[in-house]
Amino acid sequence: MKNVNIGFIPLTDSAPLIIAKEEGFFEKQGLNVSLQKEVSWSNVRDKLIFGEVDAAHMLAPMLMATTLGIGGLKKHLVTGYSFGLNGNAIGVSNALFDEMKQYDTNVLLNPKGSAQVLKKIIQARSTNQEEPLRFAVVFPFSMHHYLLRHWLKSAGVEADREVQIVVVPPSSVVKALEEKLIDGYCVGEPWSTHAVKCEKGVTLITGYEIWNNAPEKVLGVTKQWADENKTTHQKLILALYQASEWIDQVGHKEQLIKYLAQPEYVGAPEASLRNSIDGEIYHPDAQFCRKVPNFSVPFKYLANFPWQSHAQWILRQMKSAQQIKGDIDIQKTAATIYLTDLYREALVTEGVTLPTANSKEEGVHAQPWFMEGVELGEDCFI
Amino acid sequence: MAVANNPIKVMLVDDDSARAALLSQALQDHGYEVVARVEPGPSLLSKVAKILPDMIVIDTDSPDRDILESMSLLNEHNPMPVVMFSDVEDESVIQEAIRSGVSGYIAKGVDQQRVKSIMNVAIARFREYQALKNELKQTKDELESKKLIDQAKHLLMSQKGVPEQEAYKAMRKMSMDRNIRMADVAENIISVLEW
Known part of the structure; x- marks a missing residue:
C-alpha cells in the first residue's frame, strides 16, 4: 500500500475524496490515503508546497497564482482532475x-x-x-x-x-x-x-x-511530485473518477449525505447538505425552493476533465483583476498546469470515451452538446 | 533581539486567552508592543484597518488566516500576518517560507524558547519587508531628485541662457559649497525661477 496524504477544506465538493476513502476506491488502487481537514486555503497551499500533504483539494485559480508566484510562494502546481462543476x-x-x-x-x-x-x-x-x-x-x-x-x-x-x-x-x-x-x-x-x-x-x-458549468475545485499537486509519482497520481485520479461516478447515482444520495455530515468531514447539518445536493435554492421568505438542477455537477458532462479552456478563462480574469501584471502566454501557462493527457492516461482502463481536444469553446453552447461523441454541458455566460 | 526606538506594533489574534497572555508577555519581553489582543472572527477586517499594526500574530489553525493574508492583496493594507504551522520543526523550511514572503509557522504549545525562535523568524520577515520598502522609497526618491534636477537645469538654461553643461556645474558647485543635496539646490532654483 502506498501512503498518500491529501488536504481538503470541508465543503460539499470535497465529496469525491471522502467517498473514495469510505467506499474503498483508493484502497482498490493500492493507496492508503489519509485525509487532512484544513481550516484555510492558505494552509492548504503552504502544506502542499512544503510537502506536508502530497495532494490537495484546491480552488482552481490557486494553481495559477502559485505557479506564477502571486500572493505567496512560487511553485509550479499541476492538476489532472476536477472535483466537478458549479456549486x-x-x-x-x-x-x-x-x-x-x-x-x-x-x-x-x-x-x-x-x-x-x-x-x-x-x-x-x-x-x-x-x-x-x-x-x-x-x-x-x-x-x-x-x-x-x-x-x-x-x-x-x-x-x-x-x-x-x-x-x-x-x-x-x-x-x-x-x-x-x-x-x-x-x-x-x-x-x-x-x-x-x-x-x-x-x-x-x-x-x-x-457561467453555465463553470470550473471550481481541482486536485492540486506540485509538478515535482507529479513527475516523481506519476503512477500514484494516475491511481488517485482513477479512484476519484470512480468516486465521482458513485456520487452521481441517485441511489447513493442518502449515504453521501451521511458521510458528508460527519464531523471529521464537512460537519454541516444533513438538511443543508440535502438542499445543496438537490439544487434547491432555499429561500424562507418566499416559502419555496427555486430549483437549479445543475447547481452542482459532480460527474456528468465530463465534469472531472481538466479543460485547459477553463484555466485560460481563469488566467484572463486574473489579468483583468490586475492580479497578473505584465504579459504571459495564457495558452501555454494553462497547458503546463492542466494535464489533460494525464487524465486520459489515468482512465485508459475504464473504457470511457474522451475527446482528443484539450480545450473547448466557452460561452457559445446554450444547450448540452456533443464533442467527438461525448456529451458536454451548456457553457453560456450571463 | 534589540528592537529600535520605535517598538514594532503587534496585534495578537488568539481565542485561547491563556496562550494569548503567554504569547503577549513573551512578545513584550522581546521588545514588542502588543497594541491589541483580539478574538478571531470576520470583524478582524475592521480591527486591522483601525489599529494598523506593523505585524499580526495569529494561530495557523484559525480560518482567519485567509482574511489577513488577503488584505494586502485586495485592499492595499500592509499588515504582516505572522502565521505558524503546527508540525514543521525544520528552521530552514520556515526561513524559506519567510524569504519567499509567506508567513511563518508556530507549534501548538507555546513555550518561551519557541516564542523566541518564532519571533526571530518574524523579525527576519519584518526586516526583509522593511528593506524592500526602503529600497522602493529610495528608488522613488532618486527618481524624484532626478526630475527636480532636470527641471532646475532647464529653468537655468531657458531663463538665464546658460548651456546645459554649465547649468549642471553651477548647481553642483552650489551643492558642494553649501553642503546641501543636489535635489535641495534644484528645489531652491525652481522656487526662485518659477515665479
Whole structure:
C-alpha cells in the first residue's frame, strides 16, 4: 500500500475524496490515503508546497497564482482532475435584500436581473456619498471572486471602483452577516444554504447562472511530485473518477449525505447538505425552493476533465483583476498546469470515451452538446 | 533581539486567552508592543484597518488566516500576518517560507524558547519587508531628485541662457559649497525661477 496524504477544506465538493476513502476506491488502487481537514486555503497551499500533504483539494485559480508566484510562494502546481462543476451562489444581507425589493419586488424570480437591481443601489449610494457595498469572497484567487466580478460587470458595475471586495472564510460568512461586516457574498455549499437557513442572507443567483458549468475545485499537486509519482497520481485520479461516478447515482444520495455530515468531514447539518445536493435554492421568505438542477455537477458532462479552456478563462480574469501584471502566454501557462493527457492516461482502463481536444469553446453552447461523441454541458455566460 | 526606538506594533489574534497572555508577555519581553489582543472572527477586517499594526500574530489553525493574508492583496493594507504551522520543526523550511514572503509557522504549545525562535523568524520577515520598502522609497526618491534636477537645469538654461553643461556645474558647485543635496539646490532654483 502506498501512503498518500491529501488536504481538503470541508465543503460539499470535497465529496469525491471522502467517498473514495469510505467506499474503498483508493484502497482498490493500492493507496492508503489519509485525509487532512484544513481550516484555510492558505494552509492548504503552504502544506502542499512544503510537502506536508502530497495532494490537495484546491480552488482552481490557486494553481495559477502559485505557479506564477502571486500572493505567496512560487511553485509550479499541476492538476489532472476536477472535483466537478458549479456549486457557488451569490447572496446578500437581509438589509440589502430589503433595499433591493424597493426597486424590484420580484428580484428573486429574476436572478439574471439581480445585478441590474443592485446597480441602482450602488448608484444611489454613490450619489449620496455613502460607503460602497462590501462583498465577501472566500479567497482572492477563487472562482467566487471572478464570478462575482463577472456578475457585477454584466450590469456595468466596476468591481474595483464601485464595490469593496474582502475575504471571509466560508464558515464565517454567517458571522460576518450577523456583525453587519458585509453586504453580500459569493460562497460555496453548504454555506450559502446555511446562511439563508440561519435567516442572515438571501441567495440572489447561483454560479451556474453566471457561467453555465463553470470550473471550481481541482486536485492540486506540485509538478515535482507529479513527475516523481506519476503512477500514484494516475491511481488517485482513477479512484476519484470512480468516486465521482458513485456520487452521481441517485441511489447513493442518502449515504453521501451521511458521510458528508460527519464531523471529521464537512460537519454541516444533513438538511443543508440535502438542499445543496438537490439544487434547491432555499429561500424562507418566499416559502419555496427555486430549483437549479445543475447547481452542482459532480460527474456528468465530463465534469472531472481538466479543460485547459477553463484555466485560460481563469488566467484572463486574473489579468483583468490586475492580479497578473505584465504579459504571459495564457495558452501555454494553462497547458503546463492542466494535464489533460494525464487524465486520459489515468482512465485508459475504464473504457470511457474522451475527446482528443484539450480545450473547448466557452460561452457559445446554450444547450448540452456533443464533442467527438461525448456529451458536454451548456457553457453560456450571463 | 534589540528592537529600535520605535517598538514594532503587534496585534495578537488568539481565542485561547491563556496562550494569548503567554504569547503577549513573551512578545513584550522581546521588545514588542502588543497594541491589541483580539478574538478571531470576520470583524478582524475592521480591527486591522483601525489599529494598523506593523505585524499580526495569529494561530495557523484559525480560518482567519485567509482574511489577513488577503488584505494586502485586495485592499492595499500592509499588515504582516505572522502565521505558524503546527508540525514543521525544520528552521530552514520556515526561513524559506519567510524569504519567499509567506508567513511563518508556530507549534501548538507555546513555550518561551519557541516564542523566541518564532519571533526571530518574524523579525527576519519584518526586516526583509522593511528593506524592500526602503529600497522602493529610495528608488522613488532618486527618481524624484532626478526630475527636480532636470527641471532646475532647464529653468537655468531657458531663463538665464546658460548651456546645459554649465547649468549642471553651477548647481553642483552650489551643492558642494553649501553642503546641501543636489535635489535641495534644484528645489531652491525652481522656487526662485518659477515665479
